[in-house]
Amino acid sequence: MRLALREALLAFRRAPMLSALSVTTIAFSLFAFGLFGLVALNIRNALRNVEDRVEIRAFVADGTSAEATSAALGDIGAFPEAASVRLVTQGQALDRARRELGEFSDVFEEGILPASIEVRLKPGFRDPATVRAVAKRIEVYDFVDDIRFGEEWVEKLHRLRNIATLAGVALGLTFAIVAIIIIGSTIRMAVLARAREIAIMRLVGATNGFVRAPFLIEGFLKGTLGGGLALVLAWLALAVINRFVVQASFFDPWMGAVGVVAGACLGLAGSAMSVGRHLQKV
Amino acid sequence: MIRFSHVHKSFARTGVALEDVSFQVNKGEFVFITGPSGAGKSTILKLCFFEERPTKGEVKVYGLSSAAYRNVDVPKLRRRLGIVFQDFRLLEDRNVEANVAFALEVTGAPPSQVGPRVSRLLAQVGLGAKATALPRELSGGEQQRVAIARALANDPVVLVADEPTGNLDERATRGIFQLFRDINASGTAVLMATHDLDLVRRAGCRTIEINRGQMVFDSASDGGFRPSAPAEAMEDDE
The missing domain is CATH 3.30.70.3040 (Alpha-Beta Plaits)
Structure with a gap:
């Protein structure tokens, strides 16, 4: 485990540009998803405020x-x-x-x-x-x-809420899928860049688990960093919106934490899939 | 140690690579596999370290049979083999020491033993003074010595070498070959693919010739066999 952690950290040092690119790609994918999340959150809050008046x-x-x-x-x-x-x-x-x-x-x-x-x-x-x-x-x-009770108004509000929920789920899923594909491809690039190293590891008798471990740690770290960076970007974007456009709410702390954990999980899952596919081929 | 029994190997794109190849390499033996480019030499070596599976027939290496093995057995087998390639296959971003240590670390060797073992191995291949050099700072011969040190890291029972002198000049070739002879003299079997017939002729070791995927000559059975291994190490251990 110590060796896997060392290898994962060394990967950042050996290929700083590629690592930075991976983290940035993950961050921007999650940032796009996060911006959508902010819009959805604020629409939901606005609808809730209106609903409170029913x-x-x-x-x-x-x-x-x-x-x-x-x-x-x-x-x-x-x-x-x-x-x-x-x-x-x-x-x-x-x-x-x-x-x-x-x-x-x-x-x-x-x-x-x-x-x-x-x-x-x-x-x-x-x-x-x-x-x-x-x-x-x-x-x-x-x-x-x-x-x-303003029957017509209540019905319109209800319809609007349903449409907003459906659109939110559909767009959210689309953004999530796009983020997963982009993150998966980025990590696949990192795996391919180290194909030679993987081949050598296997030739000297490394087990698949041993080969996989540093990549999983690396994916997890990149995902966490990407998630954190996405959160910071979303916060900055909201600060700009609050200042120049309209007052809007930010995620609760737990929702922010969920975003970072989601980044970590995406990084981990992307690495697991990419390295797993690569190991199956070689 | 290594036994090929009626081995056939075909590839979807290139067709037949090996046809009915049978031979055996005993403990401590030094065996050349010769033949022109594309004859099937590298395929034989890949079958030895289970990089490829035979299409037909059986390959048995150090007790592991291609007819019945699990994927988890392959890393264990490879730890008992040393593998050397023409293109060295070193990690370019790590120094000599780290390249050799890598082979020990992946097998879970205790960290306290890695350093001293690496030093001994580098001294054995004559690179004690170049432990901190990067591969690109070394000559071809020196890089191959690093690859050999790495191959020896886990005390292999067989050293499998695919054209290890193919990229080297004559002087470096002689040095590397002498290193293989020394390793073999200490009891490790060597299976070396080469198309350097001068080297084969000078060495006087057992030679298997492959042509168009078929075994056309084995000095052990067709005459001219001169055992290169110590007499007491000639028995098959399987």
Whole structure:
């Protein structure tokens, strides 16, 4: 193992240009994938913010007793889908309307807007079918005059989310496959550059495992370095975007770590495949 | 030690390389394989270190049969053989010492033993003073001596050499051949492919001639056989 590690490290020293090229290729492949990841992450965050606004509003008939609404609030709050339930009184509804409409605030008279129960749903329960089902369960209360949840808007949002997810998966897979092919080819080049050394190793009685070990370590190191470099590049790109284009989020630390580990795994897998194929041929 | 029994070898592109070749090399023997270029000499040597498999027949080397072996057996066999090529096959980016040490390290030799063993081997081939030189700084003869030192690293029972003097001038050829004789005198069998008939004639060792893939002459059975190995080492150990 010590010898394999020494050979792997020596490979960097003996062929610095090729090693730098491998690391850079891995880094840029993962960087492209990382940029796509950042876009996907920020689209997901934006959609989540919009989804947070999915809300069911049940208008309460005039003259409904406080006990009835309070009991209903308790019942609805116990729904597994409900994240929060609150009563908006006539006064609060009027204040809000005046606040939101600004210069037209004086068109509303006292008591013109009904009280309502506003229900927000937990993540995962914001699709049109669930929202509709919850609305139906609230509609059964006698005091509910009308119920609104922006059915058309919720459906559009849901469709957009599905399209974004599908596009994300398809593009992500494409980027990942392209990255794997590029990384595999780069490592194959490194293996071919050392074909003579491999042939000599085998002639003097090295086992396939012995031949393979330095390449696996080398691939792992290159992948890790490439992954780290890709993360730094993505961070720099985001800093530029944040400064000149739009405020966007970066990966969580664990997602960054996953990116580096993915680089290491790609390097390892690319090396294993390349050297394995080479050993089968010779 | 080495036994070829009715060996045939064909390649998909070039066709028949060997046809019904049978011979045996005993412990401590020195055997030349001669013949024109393309006769099949190198194919015989490749079959010896299991770089190739026979299409028909059986090759048996140091107990390992081509008819029944696993891939994991091949490295073990190669550690018992020393292999030398015309083009030396040294690692250009490592010095002489590292090239020889490499052969010991890949077999898992303890690090403490590698240094002293390499020094002894380099002294044996007359390169004690050039341990830190890179291959490109050496003459052809010296490079071949490094390759021989590497081949001897694991105390081989047979030294297999494919045209080891093919790239050398006459003086270097004599030096390398003398080295092979010394190695053989210490009990290691030598199987050397060459088309240098002067060398073969002068050496007076057993000679097998190959022509167009067929064995056309073996001095051991066709007369003119003069054993080159010590008499007590002539028995077959298989």
